[in-house]
Amino acid sequence: MTGTPSDPGLRFEILGDVRALRGPEEVDLGPAKQRAVLAVLLLNAGRPVPTHQIVDAVWGDEPPENGSNVVQKYVAGLRRVLEPDRSPRTPGELIALAHGGYVLRVDAGALDADRFQSGLAQATAERKAGQLAEAADTLRRALQLWQGEALAGLSGPAFDSARTRLTEARATAWEKWADIELARGNHTGLMPDLVRLVEQFPLREGLRAQLMIALHQGGRQAEALAAFRDARAYFLEEFGVEPGERMQETHRRILRGEPFYSEPVDPWADSDDIPAPRASPENARPAAAVAPPGGYVQQYVPPDVTEVVPDHRPAPGLAQYPVGAAPWAPTPAPPAYAPPRKRFPVGEVILAALLPIVICSFGSWIYFVYAGIRRQEQRQFFVALGYAGLFMVAVVIAAANPSPVDSPDLTSTEWIAFTMFAAIAIGAAVHGAVLASHPGDSPRSHTLRDQARQFATFDPERARILGIGRPDLMRAFDDGGLVDVNHVPGNELARLPGISSEQAHRIVIDRLNHGPYARPEDLVVRGVLPMRAVNRLSSKLICLPARQHGTPPGGWSSTYPSAHYG
Incomplete structure (x- = not known):
């Protein structure tokens, strides 16, 4: 059995849950973040991974204050469980500290x-x-x-x-x-x-x-x-x-x-996986006449064959049809109309504004919990926690010096507490209404983006025809707000949160001078945007490749480069 240099019985799995196994037994990898650090190293097995890259992958937009120290702690934890026989003061063989960062050494066959x-x-x-x-x-x-x-x-x-x-x-x-x-x-x-x-x-x-x-x-x-x-x-x-x-x-x-x-x-049989040109019906011979004895004649192009090479290329500008088949037409451009505009969420705005007032600031946190779940934004949970904390502070202040039951007057602390209740209710109402009026990301938007990305990976040519990642065009469907950094104009790039007009202009100039981007991370590699900005926008960025000439629009072709996205 193959494995790591330090333990030939150790193997790793990422095609499912991230796991490490020693023989038949699973290794306890510790906390979820420590498991995520191991996943980053496994995805880059044999290559040094800089600490900042691990931090960006594991924590995204909310990195810890001492990211390098936290990564070092988790790497030490992984070394303890993956190399239990190693002396604490000796350098790790499995996870080594190289000049460019941490490198995980995995032998061939140790990773599924x-x-x-x-x-x-x-x-x-x-x-x-x-x-x-x-x-x-x-x-x-x-x-x-x-x-x-x-x-x-x-x-x-x-x-x-x-x-x-x-x-x-x-x-x-x-x-x-x-x-x-x-x-x-x-x-x-x-x-x-x-x-x-x-x-x-x-x-x-x-x-x-x-x-x-x-x-x-x-x-x-x-x-x-x-x-x-x-x-x-x-x-x-x-x-x-x-x-x-x-x-x-x-x-x-x-x-x-x-x-x-x-x-x-x-x-x-062909060494290049390209079948012989298909003969026209009038010139076709029986299969038995051209196949060797006991041979197999394939009449269907397999998945990894992208086109049938004709004997004679037609003149430029003429339609190319499969011989013996009905002519096909290039995929037409999408209808010239935009998807319906999103309606203003009147009901949600009213609910978010009235909820804290109706229940006297007690429920000031409720809408923000809902927004955090719906938008999948962790910061909304912190906002909800903040409003709940302020409410509890006001309750404590009111209880510190209560007025007598039969007294019609309130104490000074009660006045302060009730003022806080009113301020919390009004503040949460305004804040919630503003938040509700900007729907932002939703599960549906995430689903639409995932579908559009899969389609773009599958057929980039038709993705370009349909305008995926082009909010500046009139399109027939909603792609969930994707932005194609290779084709969208600079003014649309400047609309993205965290990208200034100067940075948008820099992106346009860079792609003109150095060619299109293969993936969003190239914006960082080329020095156009900082890593944090790309991580923040990665769910909305896509990089459609330039059109490949010589392939019918809308046709099946695995020769297209895949569409890359974050």
């Missing part, structure tokens, strides 16, 4: 994410070698390493970004496995898995296309066409776009009754 990636690489080699059964088995074993959502229980831009990358790799592995099983003729046994995977990864058109093929190959053409209609309704409702060219082509071939796979040769 590394084993997962190794399994994908091995399956790709086996697939190219024609070992389909072995490749499918390797992929299943790699996918069994997942115990749930990656980095479960950890929140923050750094963990969210890593979780998205790992989840995309997982979905890609499922697509590759499903394609191999379809190539092997296992369409019947594959259907339940594909139904589950489509529900789990609704934006992966490859999985939806594979479900259609499995149903079609199983003689269930009507259900295959119904799966396309369901997918089309989903993409139109969520994003206002038609399914991509891959699903459109699969749909056309099912309507024509064409088979997708023939028996039996290695579908990835």
